[in-house]
Amino acid sequence: MSRVYNFSAGPAVLPEEVLKEAADEMLDYRGCGMSVMEMSHRSKVYDDIIKTAEADLRSLLSIPDDYEVMFLQGGASQQFAMIPMNLMKNKVADYIVTGQWAKKAYQEAQIYGKANKIASSEDKTFSYIPDCSDLPISPDADYVYICENNTIYGTKFKTLPNTKGKTLVSDVSSCFLSEPMDVTKYGLVYGGVQKNIGPAGVVIVIMKKELITEDVIPGTPTMLKYKTHTDAHSLYNTPPAYGIYICGKVF
Ligand SMILES: Cc1ncc(COP(=O)(O)O)c(C=O)c1O
Structure with missing residues (x-):
């Protein structure tokens, strides 16, 4: 074997011990006689897997009880639409554009409301983070x-922007x-x-409970409402079950 x-x-690379453990459990997950890929997401065995994954993530990041954790599909890119669909109550949002991914999110938000580019580093090929203090x-x-x-671009916010009291996403x-x-x-x-x-195949969303409501942009599909997923503890539909299992092992 060469790695x-x-x-x-x-x-990206995953911890070798995670891959080895997953390999050991491939044909028979802990005596249940099947692979995690083959089991029902409604089974007790899988329920333990997803609940443990969430509990471990909560513990790693000290996520308080007034925040929900969701394991969703659609990649990070789906969030570019879900965020405005669910959060643009006034149909206005401010975007700080520091790279292609922020730019894509900003462009997507324009479909749903007024997205304002309040700062950008595109003038210098996204090579810096603008001053976001005021x-x-x-x-x-x-x-x-x-x-x-x-x-x-390899740039990172060392200090979070001063949002002047607005919700940071x-x-x-x-x-x-x-x-x-x-x-x-946040x-x-x-x-992703x-x-x-x-x-x-898995995207994790950590969201303040008070922001999760039925008050979303009219026409938002059921699958794209955060409330659908929090109400069902990420089991509204068949989740990316094997991916969540591996995330749990990494946690
Ligand atoms: C910061 C960032 N956001 C969003 C994405 C898009 O993710 P996905 O391919 O899961 O939609 C990527 C990269 O792939 C990324 O690096």
């Missing part, structure tokens, strides 16, 4: 959006769990797991 030094941003935050903004670690796909994070500074923080945590 390379894999420096890919993502999908930005022209819109008085009626529903949230302020950042991509905290710009995977392609952050894409942490490429810095998720790489350092401690104070979840309470209204919503999310990331394929960079730091597990196999592609």
Whole structure:
């Protein structure tokens, strides 16, 4: 067997002990006679897997009880739409554009309301993080959006922007769990797991409970409402069950 030094941003290297444990459990997960890939997501065995994964993530990040944790599908890119669909109550949001991923999120939000670009580093090919200490935050903004670690450009917010009291939404796909994070500074923080945590196919959303309501943009599909998923503890439909299992092992 040969294993390379894999420096890919993502999908990225996973801990070898996780892969070995998963290999050992491939044909018979802990005596239940089947692989995690083959079992019902409604089974007691799987319920333990997803509940333990959530509990371990909560403990790692000290996620308080007034925050929900969701294991969703659609990748980080689906969040570019879900965030405005669910949070743009006033149909206004402010975006800080520091890279291609923030730019994509900003462009997507324009479909659902007025997305304002309140700061950008595109003038110098996204090579820096703008000063975000006193930005022209819109008085009626529903949230302020950042991509905290710009995977392609290698820049990272060392200090979170001063949102002047507005909800902060952050894409942490490429810095998720790489350092401690104070979840309470965010209204919503999310990331695709394929960079730091597990196999592609899972996106984790950590969201303040009070922001999760039925008051979403009219026409929002059931599957794209956060409430659908929190009400069902990420089991509204068949989740990316094997991916969540691997995330749990990494936690
Ligand atoms: C910061 C960031 N956000 C979003 C994405 C898009 O993720 P996905 O491919 O899961 O939609 C990526 C990368 O792939 C990323 O690095």
